[in-house]
Amino acid sequence: MEAITAMSGKYNPRTIEEKWQRHWEEKQIFKVTEDGNKKKYYLLEMFPYPSGKIHMGHVRNYTIGDVIARYKSMKGYNVLHPMGWDAFGMPAENAAIEHGIHPEKWTRENIANMKKQLKRMGFSYDWDREVSTCEPEYYRWEQMFFLWMYEKGLAYKKTSSVNWCFKCKTVLANEQVEGGLCWRCGTEVGEKVLDQWFFRITAYVEELLEYCDKLPGWPERVMTMQKNWIGKSYGCEISFPMADSDDVIKVFTTRQDTIFGATFMLIAAEHPLVMELVTGKPIEQEVSAFVDKVKRQDKMVRTSEYYEKEGVFLDSYCLNPVTDQKMPIFAANFVLADYGTGCVMAVPTHDQRDFEFAKKYDLPLIVVIQPKDRPLDPETMPEAYVEEGILVNSGQFNGMENMKALDSIATYFESIGRGKKTIQYRLRDWGISRQRYWGAPIPIINCKKCGTVPVPEADLPVVLPLDVVLTGEGGSPLAKHPSFVETTCPSCGQPATRETDTMDTFVESSWYFDRYCSAHHTEKPGLDKTKVDYWMPVDQYIGGIEHAIMHLLYARFYSKVLRDFGILSVDEPFTNLLTQGMVCKESMRCPTHGYLFPEEVEEEKCVHCQQPVTIGKTEKMSKSLKNVVDPDYLIRKYGADTTRLFCLFASPPEKDxxxxxxxxxxxxxxxxxxxxxxxxYRDVIRDVKPFQGDAELPEDLKNLRRKTHQTIKKVTSDIEDRFHFNTAISAVMELVNVLYQIPKPDKENRIDLAVVRETVESIILLLTPIVPHVAEELWKNIGHQNTLSKISWPTYDPAIAAEEEITIVIQINGKLRSRINVPAEEEAEAIKNLAQADEKIVKLVEGKQIVKVVYVPKKLVNIVVKG
RNA sequence: GCCUGGGUGGCGGAAUUGGUAGACGCAAGGGACUUAAAAUCCCUCGGUCCUUGAGGCUGUGCGGGUUCGAUUCCCGCCCCAGGCACCA
Structure with a gap:
């Protein structure tokens, strides 16, 4: 094989790539163990869901990771670079329902295929650490963590609602609801209240928030998104006395400055208080019908700005605690039961939703904030005034700026005993219950006598049974599996039933990176502390921006829980985070055949009917738009190195x-x-050593040498400081271009050839993390015996990289007018004088007054003139 | 709607801390090589105007502002994307 390559001299990616992949695997080049003598580097890419084939998003993510892993390895780090499978999840169940394949078989086959594809890309994984979350060896520990969390009150049960299809009699994921209709049967989707399991993430809310400012290696925008998601707000809990009883309605508000303008009260329709207030009243029926209607509406839709604000009067009144005015109480569709107290004071003059509601039901308006430039008239104002202003109609607070009065008003409420300052979070506890089959069973037994009983640790894992039939109808498949459900109570020994909910797959992805550190550890707690302490935290985590909030927040929370169990020693799992953009492509559509795959289009015509296709806009690659590129095809046509190179060259990682x-x-x-x-050059440089020393060189070779050292500098900082592989690659391209420019030195001119050798070796080494196969092959061809994987990253000499002459731009009033070349170390004054003496500048400045001369070192001179 | 980003030639992108806008690559055009083609190697390449020059003007989504100087900072607007708690 080598003989063929050598003879024809042609680049043959397939041969080279398969050869080196075999070599790496046989020599176990990427296998790592803990080594106290070397600095560790844990590089992690988000593991894939085994959907069947890798897509370009994976290829991009894993190529970026592989470059960093190989680069760090060349820099001398002990690099952990693992890979595994986020193997539980809905698509496996959907495949079972649609094609009759068992989720386990489907998943295993997909994993086998995708693993083959990843290997063919030449990624430097330590496959000995492969983890698959659907295996009992994995989820048994997760079940144990659940039991420990249950014991500490971090896992608990409460009622909450799910999307429910009345026809299929099953729970639907948000994704399975299309425009309010079930994606399978097309009937209207409603809500159903169920008893479900939650993780008390709110117990860690302050720490999660605090560390948002202690993770300098995370992109600012991800931290901002997480902070906003947690949504800490300082506000006030205010008690509104009922008009005809001693009860109070408590509301949470951050707008206590508007309290004097609160003219009515709104309660979320699904709030239990609603039915309490109307029980026995003539309007009970009417209210009950309204509540049922709202419960059937989608929460997203009903709270949206444009949705019709609707409510029903509950024939009850409370009192404004500062004005003692009677406030009618309504149930409303746009108020949410699970935020704050589920009740809000309505200030129609300064909240748009309240304004619309007040207009519709003819409720009073009192202006309490006046803008500085115009008076507001409650009779004629066309919309709520939501900007800042001066308080009016607000008793002792009149004349204050509304934002500055917030604290005084809150303090006032505390002093009169009708409220208190509070901190409110937007973050809610993490609902982990799924009424689905393909997930980790929640290890709980329900006993009629003893209630909720945890499965004893010794009985773990609760293994997911494989003999099930999936239809997509009638609720949880596990609930219909008698030998799974029927068990005995570990507490009293009487017949009992198992919990049939499985865990959200975000639970598995919250600790897989810990498991990689000791992937096959079989002792409790499933993680070998010495090894985990050596590797954790992850030094660099890489994944799609779409996971900026949920996955990353859950993983941070779970890490803190495991830390408090004494299993982990770190506060945060990921020191540095790189969020990559998505892979996009234009879509193509045939009027008859709909969206088309690229291979179904030839010369802009549909291959099925020859009609011209419409080219759509560029969007995220997805199966439904068929705007996908198959990595297999690229590997076949161009090879893995080209595929890798293109992914990196096309744009910087964080961009789409x-x-x-x-x-x-x-x-x-x-x-x-x-x-x-x-x-x-191979034959003439084969036995030449790279140039060293300070022999005087001809101009073009001196330039080549300078360019070589400049390129090493540029590529190193592009990779090290900001992962901008696109500019790193273009720098190497420039160096290759310069190499093409120089006349080929004579065979006997060993000094000139030594310079060429230095350049050639640098090119190969700089390209090694990016296109490792062809780099290995070239390295060998120029006479090296050792595999590149163990060679150090090249270094540069700043003295050689330094330019002798620099170009100074001359501007007049900020416009480019001329440029001059000066020695790199020329004095500022001399440069300013040279600039003003420049022929073109003299002509342009003639007859004008020079106001000042700005000099930016080594960049430009700007002459500011008047007249 | 809310939160977070983004918008630069025909195209992907570069300009790293407010200092030469368009590096590098693609596409296009021209030349060399070839019987020819492909491949390869070399050159040109934002728009516009004229007096064709080492020329002028203009140009980084749109409208303003700050500055000697703005793709970069500030204000307002438009468009696109990601997330919004059961897709992963």
């Missing part, structure tokens, strides 16, 4: 990547171009 077929050709061409010039 727009797919372009021509760009792939360009990447392939660059590898070929590099291959050709190095192979062309």
């Amino acid at each position: 990547l727009e797919w372009s077929d021509q760009g792939v050709d360009g990447a392939f061409r660059f590898i070929n171009r590099t291959w050709r010039i190095i192979m062309d």
Whole structure:
């Protein structure tokens, strides 16, 4: 095989790639163990859901990770780079329902195929640490953690609602609700209240928030999103006395400055207080019908700005605690029961939703905030005034700026005993119950006598039974599996039933990175502390921006829980985070055949009917739009190195990547171009050592040498400081271009060839993390015996990289007018004088007054003139 | 709707801390090589105007502002994307 390559001299990616992949695997190059003598580096990419095939999003994510892993390894770190499978989840169940394949079989086959694809990409994983979350060896520990959380009150049960399809008699995920209708049967979706399990993430809310400012390695925007998601607000809990009893209605508000303008009270329709207030009254029927109607509405829709605000009067009144005015109480569709107290004071003049509601039901308006520039008239105002202003009609607070009065008003409520300052969070506890089959069973037994009883640790794992039939109808499949459900109570020994809910798959992805550190540990607690302490925390985590909030917040929470169990020693799991953008492509659509795959289009015509196709806008690659590119096809046509190179070159990691077929050709061409010039030099530089010392060189070789050192500098900082592989690659492209420019030195000119050798070796080493297969092959071809994987990253000499002459731009009033070349170390005064003496500048400045001369070191001179 | 980002040539992108806008690549055009084509190698390439020059003007979604100087900072607007608690 080598003979063929050598003879034809042609770049043959397939042969080279398969050869080196075999080599890496046989020599176990990427296997790692804990080594106290080396600095560890834990590089983690978000593990994939085994959907069947890897897609370009995976290829991009894992290529970015692989470059960093290989780079750090060349820098001398002991690099842990694992891979596994987020193997539980809904698509497996959907496949079972639609195609009759068992989720386990489907998942295993998908894993096998995707693993093959990942290996073919040449990623440097330590496959010995592979983890698959659907295996009992994995989820048994998760079940144990659940029991420990239950014991500490961190896992608890409460009622909450789910999307419910009355026809299929099953719970639907948000994704399975399309425009308020069930995606399978098309009937209207409603809500159903169930007893469900929750993790008390709110117990850690302050720490989760606090650490948002202690993670400098995370992108600012992710931290901002998490902070906003947690949503800490300082407000006030105010008690509104009922008009005709001693009861009070408590509301939470951050707008206590508007209290004097509160003219009515709103309660979430599904709040239990609603029916309490109307029981026995003539309007009970009417209210009950309204509540049922609201419960059937989608929460997102009914709280949206444009949705009709609706309510029903509850024939009850409370009193405004500062004005003692009677406030009618309504149940409303746009108030949510699970935020705050589920009751809100309505201030129609300064809240748009309340304003619309007041207009519809003819309720009073009192202006309490006046803008500085115009008076507000409650009779004529067309909408609520929500800006800042001066308080009016507000008793002793009149004349204060509303934002500045917030604290005084809260203090006043505390002093009169009708309220208190409170802290409110938007974050809610994490609902982990799923009425689904393909997930980790919750290890709980329900006993008629003893109630909720945890499964004893010794009985773990509660194994998910495999003999089930999935239909997509009639609720949880586990509930219909008698031998799973029927058990005995561990407490009293009487017949009892198992919990049939399974856990949210976000639970598995909240600790898989801990498991990788000791992937096959069979002793309690499933994690080998010495190993976990060596590797954790993850030094660099890489994944899609779409996980910026939920997955990352859950994983942070779970880590803190495990820390408090004494299993982990870190406060935060991920020191540095890189969130990559999505892979996008334009979609193509045929009027008859709908969306088309790229291979169904030839010369902008549909291959089925020859009609011209419509080119749609560029969107995230997805199966439904069929705007996907199959990585297998790319590997077959161009090889893994080209695929990797293109993904990195097309855009920086944090930005979306727009797919372009021509760009792939360009990447392939660059590898070929590099291959050709190095192979062309191979024989003459084979036994030459890279240039060293300070022998005087001819101009073009001196330039080549400078460019080489500049390139090492640029590529190193592009990778090290900001993971901008696109600019790193373009720097290497420039170096290759310069190498093409110089006349080929004579065979006997060993000094000039030594410079070429230094350049060639640098090119290969700089490209190693990016296109590792072709780099290995070229390295070998220029006469090296050792595999590249163990070679150090190249270093540069700042003295050689330094330019001797620099270009100074000359501007007049900020406009580019001329440029001059000066020695790099020229004095500022001398440069300013040279600039003003420049022929073109003299002409342009003539007859004008020079106001000042700005000099930006090593960049430009700006002459400011008047007249 | 709310939260968070983004918008630069025909296209992907570059400009790292307010200092030469368009690096590098793609596409396009031209040349060399070839019987020819492909491949390869070399050159040109934001728009516009004229007096064709080492030329002028203009140009980073739109409208303002700050500054000697703004793709970069500030204010307002438009458009696109991600997330919104059961897709992962």
